[in-house]
Amino acid sequence: MWTRAALWGLLLGAWLTGAAQAQDRTAGPPILARLSGQVLDASTNKPVETATIAVWRSSDSTLVTGAVTDAQGRFAIEGLRPGRYYVTISFVGYQRQVISDVTLRPPAALQVDLGVIRLTPDTALLQEVQVTAEREAVEIGIDRIVYNTREQLVSVGGAAVDVLRNIPSVEIDVEGRISLRGNQNVAILINGRPSALQGETLTRFLEGLPADAIERVEIIPNPSAKYEPDGMAGLINIVLRQNQDLGLGGNLTLGAGTQDTYNASGTLTYQRNRINLTTNYGFRTGNRPVEGERFRENRYEDPLTYLEQLDRGTFNRYAHNLNATLEYSLNRISTLGASALLSFRGGSQDSRALYQNLDASQNLLSQYERRVDGRRNDFNMDYRLFFRRVVDPSKHELNAELRFERERDDELEHYVQQALSLEGDPTQLLQRERNEQDERESTLSLQIDYMRPLSDRLRLEAGYKGSLNQNDYAQSYEIFSNNPRRLANNFRYTLEQHAAYGIVNYDAGVFGVQLGLRAEQARTEFVQKTLGETYQKDYFSLFPSVFLSFRPVQTHQFRLSYSKRINRPNTWQLNPLSDYDDPLFRRQGNPYLDPEYTHAFELSYSWISPALTLTLTPYYRYTVDVIRWYETLDPSSGVSIVTFKNLASRDDWGVETVGTFRLGNRLNAFASLNVFRVTTDGSNVDTDLGSDAIGWSTRLNTTMTLMPGLALQFSYFYSSPLDVERGRISGRSMADLALRQQFLNNQASLSVRISDLFNTMRFEGVREDALFYQRFTRSWNAQQVFLTFTYNFGHQGNRRSQRRQMENGENNRPEDIEGVFMGQ
Template sequence: MKLRSICGSLLLLLMFPGWLLAQTTAENTFSIRGSLLDEQNKPIPFGNIILFQESDSSLVRGTNSDEAGRFDLAAKPGEYFLKITMISYQEKIIPDVKVVNQHLLLGTLRLKPGTTLLGEVVVQGEKSQMELQLDKRVFNVGTDLSNIGGNAAEILDNVPSVSVDVEGNVSLRGSQNVRILVDGRPSGLTGISSPDALRQLQGNLIEKIEVITNPSSRYDAEGEVGIINIILKKEKNDGITGSFTATMGHPANYGGSFDINYRKKKMNLFSSYGINYRSRPGSGSSFQAFNRSDTIFSYTETSRRNRGGLSHNLRVGMDYYLNEKTILTGSILYRRSDGRNTSQFRYEDFDRYGDLVGTTLRDEREREPENNTEAALSFRREFQQEGRAFTADFKWIESDEDELSTFREGDPAGTRTLRQRSSNTEDERNLLFQADYVHPFGERGKWEAGVKSTARVLQNDFLVEQQEGDEGWTVLSAFDNNLIYRENIHAAYLMGGSQFEKFSLQAGLRGEFSDITTELPEVSQVNRRRYFNLFPSAHLSYELNKLQSLQLSYSYRLSRPGFRELLPFSGYSNARSLMTGNPDLNPEYTHSMEGGYLLNWESGSLLSSAYYRYRTGVIQRITIVDSVGFSRIYPVNLATENAYGLEFNLSSTLQSWWNLNANFNFYRAITEGFHQDRLLESDTYTWTSRVTSKMTFFRQLNFQAGLNYRGPRQIPQGRELAMYAIDLGLSKDVLKDKGTLTLSVQDLLNTRKRRVIIEEEGYYATSTFQWSARQVLLTFNYRLNRSKKEVRGREDMEENEPDN
């Protein structure tokens, strides 16, 4: 009864913000529904459907067809006509569209191939910045000016509910246990071995981001808070299409990219390439105090860093249509980066009275070459029965990365010098096979099943050597380790769903067998884990009316420790504060529940969500003082956690020239656990928010301002302080709308800094760290036989409508 009461209260809370508005908006509103197909009975996604009044040809509203070609327009009783436009298709007018006191079903509308140039089509729509689907939110990142010229990490940091910290770690709703995919599959581009990999992927190659906060059984159970899927660009129009992008910025950021697509008859060739040189300055400072019975000691640390180098991304592939229902796709992706990184540390040591007793300088020079190669083969077969399909996928990934560093340490006078060098080699191989089958039944039902197998091997070899004076190099035995990680996961799932009038129900069950081994050959230590888990999921939705709907979902998930979390040692830059891993980590398990209320109105939408997560075996990084002046930060399966929150996503057109998007996420997390007989707990209330305002001036100049904020929060050993950043963007179309110039500023006030306070018995530390300083970017994009799908606003569409 208590759970029912809580769920009921949450749903009332979610519905309240838009309830009164919905009552007036939903009255006497009906649907105009249909679907767009081409002459080969293939769906036409993202077609532009514009509704006009029959009496005076005034524009009422517009929409886009979804990926299945379906569209749905809300309209009050009256007489209208429809105009349908789509790139490379002839314009179609549907006259005598009469809405009485019921929904209007137009059925299938077929478009013929176009024979005129695209420039003659003057009424355009676009995919909005955020699209809401049954089980996910889709963000079309190209409409966000602050993303242009950026990389994948910066784009993710601009997606509502998602944040990327200064070290490159991605969080969803405040948790880093999120699964990141590329085109629905694991990829080395998402930082399997290194979080910095996301910064090497240029944003110009990304089409959209999918955020799935409560995945169904068809998805991997991996990821406590859900899945982020990065969709790369691939054009589907006939002929040659493409775009070219050049970027320059300060601090040094120079790059260029292109994506080219050629389609004719049964063959579709696609390719993309990006090259980029970056230099990212960063800085940090900290104060650490040690107060023990025998020693009182403190020191300050200031650091300056610069990370950069040259990177390349190349992708080529081909779709081959064996027949109208069968397609075979093959692609190869290669990424090469050659990082050149430097860092300088200055330590000032103080005695118990606060007097300076010594200063130490430490410099690092690092080379970081990395190669990542991926090959993918996909087969898709559709059947005569609509919606019935079989797909099979195979993927091979191989990557290698070296981190080769030299260190020089001594006093400012140079009277003593210590030389060190380290090597950190990471090699990975990943094989994946997956097959899925979907079978419709009845009028609105379907069931689906699938299997998946992955085999992954990672090897890490870490070594530190030291030289004092003119002596030879000596291996530091405490920093000589070799880790071999083997992971084999086999999964199968079955799920089904159907729609009953206003109710939609989907439920599934996924089974995963995990066989994971971590081995330290040099110390003859082997840790093997084999376990089988069942992961149920359920999704329920109810349509209150055409403008309002409710959703309720549940899933059971796990989060296996990442490769970096398992490494005994992963860096030696700051010898006084080591970031290490833990080969003995076990996975986390999560029960996740979420309720949502969606309200649509003529000029916008509001999605309200309430969620609850119960986690066991929670992995937390803790700080241990190994000796006076030296600390170690490493992860452990620390605790259980109860987390719940409220999230609101608003998208609204305030004026024909002004669009507003806002996200607000408030949550509470209660964490409690023990480590080495010490109670470590936290109870934090915090919130994150992003507000983006997009304005169009003079019908040609687009301006965007965005504010990101992350509130302070408690952690088991202390607290993290608030962080915020302001981004600005300005763009203008040139060369008869074939090109676009964009000027953007990321982190205008230079405030994107991580600030942490640690308080323990006998130990106190404060730190501030900024990964990258304020960035100014100028980007030029040129489109070849491709339209810019941008928001024109109601005035533009009215002005360009034909005379009747």
């Protein structure tokens, strides 16, 4: 039961904490090394004060520690463990230098002096006098690619979905569905933890989350056993901004756009002594006109008949999001904290659908229209209590978290169905309908993660997570006509999970090995109260993961990985009762669906240099019990029913290439190309059901500094047409353009952004079988113009204060240093 599992989890956490403390008391002193040098101006031979020194581990390109130079340009970094590193030296106005191979080995090489390092002035930047540093736009780790989105102009004033649209490998279609490398079975994490929101609810949350609340986006296509196995295509981790400054700081953003779009957001950070507080609030509202068409050939009738449907409407959306984190440092290595994420979203719908029945010559036989007036309100709260004990960052840590999440979704829609004459005039045939939906979802979870080094090269990670998710749904559908009636659809869905994992990491310098295994026990129960039926599943699964890395030199890295993933059907895929929104096109779930499992393999090569990075990744995924939508047509009523089936298997082959280029602070660009082949086998459902398609997608994002303070950014995305089971979907493309001018000593900025520059964001598709041929299109009118003003306060003085503390040795822990020279 849940309570017993939680108790075992707490006992495990207490044992791990005690073991860690005992180990700290009994372990002998580690062998540590020292790195020193001096930084001079190459043209004047004068010392460069407050230059940034960053030390990176060669095996996985992770940041280890760093320092800044003193008034004589000197620096000394102590406490380094033996191993292979590379060092970057940078200062605004100078070209960055990289010392590619620094080896610290006992006993001779424990005191390494890098000597005099001369920085060459960058003449294009000599007018810049502000002493700041920024993260690289793209960073490559052993299992992920990190995109730092703070300077992403094409999402300024936008939402999280605008940020994701400009990330390589990520696609968002016109319905808001997110996919990674063409696969929609991707898990979304917020600050490294999975969100309980799914499907349309998750999309609405991301549409309301301000873009400037996001620090970075991490793409993890093949996650290790440490992460939950949900998400067949991998993970997208959205990291929200926090811990940005010492003292008091923050920013304010105000924006307006076409289609009555307005946004406002603000961030406030405060860090003093042991207290660290971060808050962010954002508000967005706007209208979105929607257009769609559907044409169906009824092949079951002789002679043929046709159905044509035209949809027009406007959706109004608003969202309030509040995110707050409070941390208290118990001592130098232990932190206790709490966080809350509150989201209130809603909107209205005013749409009209015209249905026309045509004869064999496509002459009009009859027609009617269906109008919808709806209101929707969602409220989500996510509370977390956490404890961190960081003895050595990314090496020796204990993290524990207790989380409660609650989601409420209320929707009320009124339908009016009006018969029309052939000339389009209203008749006496009128039908009114009322649809009320009430959904409540809650999740309680406990997670404990622990890692510690067993030797200089060997590290162990272990953890436990238990969770209980419950979803209650109630729907009342009333039809007011000559034959009034009321329909109900009530169910409860429960998912209980318990999982434990263990990971062993071995770092041999040039070679790296990570082996992991996650064991999970899951139990689901779907109670369809209206039908009086209960469906249960109880299954145990093992999820192994393997990562191998080889880095002969600092600039070249090879990675080979394998992981097993799972995709569990959601409630609307399971609910056997159909919806009633559209009288001729119904969606009906399948309570007998099994989860689908994927085996994912990747081979990756990365070439890394200060100005250019190139990553080439061939990949293969094999999936069994594939969950796909399956459309049938009832000849007696003419109603198309979309349900879900488990197809036998799916194979995905592909090659993705991502390249980044950086020319000082003047030009920063990345481009990606993904070519793939998808084969599905649905012969277990129908003998001829399946597909074999080749597709590709590409993305370009480039930022150019036209003059100090003035930057231009352009992004473009294209996805090719693709064959699917019994049909084909069209290609999609979208371009964005943005211009930003900074002023007030770069504390303020004014940005202009054009979304969907060429008005190409639309979706088309065809479906066909023996009973019908169907063609449909949909456009979200995404072309908009945005004007955004941003003001930052408290940042510059805080950074200078932080540098002084570092120079005086007051704040030299790696996790504190990182905030300075990584641009936080």
